[in-house]
Amino acid sequence: MIIHSKWDHFQVEEPCPYHFSEEEIKKHREEADAFIENQELWRSLRGVLTDDGYTLNETFSEAVEALNRLQESRSAGK
Helix, strand or coil, rough: HHHHHHHHHHCCCCCCCCCCCCHHHHHHHHHHHHHHHHHHHHCCCCCCCCCCCCCCHHHHHHHHHHHHHHHHHHHCCC
């Protein structure tokens, strides 16, 4: 949500003190989308990788697959 587009919701007399260019808004949305994608990736890796990047023998193949997908998606985004 861009605050200046929802300023009326706050029911204040003053105009919104925040202003963003279209480029800034676009960059924010791209960064937010990337953040959400990363959150979803890490959520899907629960039980496969620890926070330190370790995995068990039983989940090794799944971890390698997931990390390869991550590498591919990062390469495609460049």
